[in-house]
Amino acid sequence: MPDLLNRPHVVIIGGGFGGIAAAKALRRAHVTVTLIDRTNHFIFQPLLYQVATAALAPSDITAPIRWILRHHRNTEVLMAEVREIDPQRKVVRVDDELREIPYDYLIVATGSRHAYFGHNEWEPYAPGLKAIEDASEIRRRFLLAFENAEKTDDEKEREELLTFVIVGGGATGVELAGAMPYIAKKALAPDFRRVDTRKTRVILVEAGPRILPTFPEDLAARAVRDLNDLGVEVRVGSFVTGVGPDGVTVGSEKIRARTAFWAAGNLSSPLGKFLGAPLDRAGRVQVSPDLSVPGIPNIFIVGDLAALVQDGRPIPGVGPAAIQEGKSAAKNILRELRREPRKPFRYWNKGDLAVIGRSRAIADLGWIRFSGWFAWVFWLFVHIMYLVGFRNRIVVLFGWAYAYFTSQAGVRLITDVERYKPPG
C-alpha cells in the first residue's frame, strides 16, 4: 500500500465487536488502518455457548477477520500478539521478536477474560467461555462426562459424572445452564445403555442475591422459573469457596460433581497497565468521556476494557456497547483529522436479551418487557441478523431448525481427548 503511507496510521488491537466496528467506520477515510489480533477470526460471542453445548460448530459463529475486512483497501490485518504499548514513542510491540508498529492513533479493543477472583488454581477444574478453544474445551468435558458415566460400574461415581455445576448467574451462565438439561435428557438419552441421562443434574450457582442482575427483577424471576422447569437447580446467595476435581464448595457445603464451568467475573486484558491510566477493580481503564485515555488523547479504549459511567450507571460489557464505542472512537479520530472538536460517547441501550433453554427467552427493550416463546423468536431473529456472513446465517438457521425438530445436538464431536484427563 505504498500510496497510503503518508496518511495517518490508525492501529486497532483486537478483532472483536469493538475492533471490527472501528475498522468499518474507517473504511472510506483518508487513513491507513492496521488491525492486529492474536487469532485469525472474529467470534460472534452471543452464540459461543451454543458451540460449548454441541449445538453449533466453531466455524458457524466465526469468520476470518481479514475476510470481513477484505474490501477495505486502506486496511491490513496482522495475526500477532501485542506484547507492549509504548505511548511515549507511539509504537506497539508484537510477537516474540518484539517487532514495532508505529501508530498515530491507537484503538485498544482487547476485551476481557474470565477471572477467578484470585483463585487461578480453580481454572483447570472449571474452564470459562471466551475463546473458541474454551468452547471446545467445555464441549469436550460435557460430552466426555456421559462417556465416562457409561463406562463406570460405580453408582456414586456415575452420579458425580452426571452432575454439572455452573458458577455465575449472568447471561452466559444462564444460557449454558439452560441448554444442558435438554441435550442430556432428550438428545443423548436414546444413545446410552447403562446411563439414564434423564438423571443429569445441572446446578447454577450465583454469589449475588439473584441471577441476571442487569435485568429487571420480574424478568429475572421469570428466568428462574423457566430454568427450574428445565430441571436446573438455581442457587443464589451462594458464594463459591473452593473448586476441585470432585466438586464445587459453596460456603461450607460441597456439591459433588466431576464437571464444573466458570461464568463469573471478568478480568480485563493486561494491555491496560501500559497506559499509566487509572484502572478499576476488574482492570478496566477509566476512560475520558470520548473514550480516550486520560492524558493520552491519541489512544482510545473500546469494549470490555473500557470503564465509563453514564447517567450514574456503568456502561455494560456487551456486544452492542463495544460496537458503539468502536464506531465512536473511529469517528472522533476522523473529526480530529478534519480539525473538528471530538464528541463525548453516548451509549444507546437497545435492550437486553437472554435465552433460556430451547424455546424461552427474556427481553427488556426499555419501553417494553416480554418473555417466553415470543421473546425466544425475537432472540433468534436478532441473532441471525447480527451474525457475520451469509454462509454462517444459513448454516446456523439450518442447525437450529434441525435441533428444534429432531431434538438432536448436531455437533457431538469429541476431539483431542488426550488434552483432558478426567480427574479422579
Added chain:
Amino acid sequence: MPDLLNRPHVVIIGGGFGGIAAAKALRRAHVTVTLIDRTNHFIFQPLLYQVATAALAPSDITAPIRWILRHHRNTEVLMAEVREIDPQRKVVRVDDELREIPYDYLIVATGSRHAYFGHNEWEPYAPGLKAIEDASEIRRRFLLAFENAEKTDDEKEREELLTFVIVGGGATGVELAGAMPYIAKKALAPDFRRVDTRKTRVILVEAGPRILPTFPEDLAARAVRDLNDLGVEVRVGSFVTGVGPDGVTVGSEKIRARTAFWAAGNLSSPLGKFLGAPLDRAGRVQVSPDLSVPGIPNIFIVGDLAALVQDGRPIPGVGPAAIQEGKSAAKNILRELRREPRKPFRYWNKGDLAVIGRSRAIADLGWIRFSGWFAWVFWLFVHIMYLVGFRNRIVVLFGWAYAYFTSQAGVRLITDVERYKPPG
C-alpha cells in the same frame, strides 16, 4: 441389558467403515454386541481432505458412533482404548485400568495410520491425514503459512512459506494437492495485502513411476494434466530422503518449503501383533478367505488391517472393501451360530473415484471409465449418498454450493495456534 446376557457376545474394535458395517449386520441378530472405539465418532474418510483444506467443518463429516447405532437394542458402545487382545482367554483389555471385556467373537477393524518408512522423525514436519485431529492440524498449518507470509519482510522466507509439498501420489495426496491451489489463488487472494497468494506453489511428490497406481494408466495421465492445469507440480519417481523444518529432500535435491503433508504409506494398527498370525510388510494380518485369523476362527479382521489376495490382486484399503468385509464377518458369525458353514469373502469392486480440484474427477467403474466435469458430479452424488446423517448431507451440500458459487473456503478457522510453532 440383562435379558441379553446369555446371548453370544460379539465385540467389535473400531468404529470406522468396517466396524459400523459389522454392527449394522448384527442389529437384529440373537447376539449382544459391544463396539469399542477410542473416539466417540465415525469419520467419513473420503471427505477428510476437505476438512484439512478448510472447505468443511469437522462435525460435517463425523457422527457419534452411539448415535449411528442408537436404535440397535442389542448393542452398546464403549469409548475406550483397547490395549491388548488375549485370544487364549477370549478377552480384550481396555484403558489404563486394564479392564477386561470377554468375547465369544471378535471383529478387529482398527484400520491403519500413515507410516514414515522408518523415519518417524519426519512426522512433526509432515503430518498425515487419518483422524479429525490430523485434518485440523493440516488446516492450521495450511492457513498459518499465509498468515506468516503476510508478516514477514523477507522475500525468500515468504516464498518458502507459500510452497507446500505433499508426499504421496495416491488418492489422498492427489485430493489434497488438487484442493489447495484454488483456495490459495481464489479464496484467499482478496484478503491479503502484502502476499500475492497466486504465487503459491503446490508440489506433489510420488516415489513410484506414476500417481494413482490403482487407476488405469489413461485416467492417471488425465489426473496429471488436470493437476497441472490447476498449477500443481507433479513429480513422479521422486524418492523422499529427508523431511525437515525448511523443506523436503527428494533424492539429492532440496525443495525449500515451510509446510509439508504426508499422504504416503500405511502402517496397520498395532493390535495385529497380539494374534500370533503372519503379518505383511505394512503390519496387516494375512487372514483366511473368510477373514478370520489363521488358527483363531473366532477372531475376524476387517478393513485396512486385513491383508487378503483375490484373483491375484490384493484387496485395496478403501471404504467399500471395509464395509463389505465387516458385513461378511458378521454374516459368517451368524451362519456359524445357525450351524451353517462359513462362506469365503468376495470383494466386489464397485469402482474407483478420485476428485481433482473443484470441478474435475476421474472414475473407473470397471465397465466404464470417465473423467472431467461429469465424473465430478458423479463423485458429488456418490459421496452425499454415502454420508451418514441427514444433517451432515444438508450441511455438506450447502457448504459445497457455497464454495462453488462464491469461490470461498467456508471454514478458515485457525485454533489452538500455540500447538504449532512454525519452525525456523
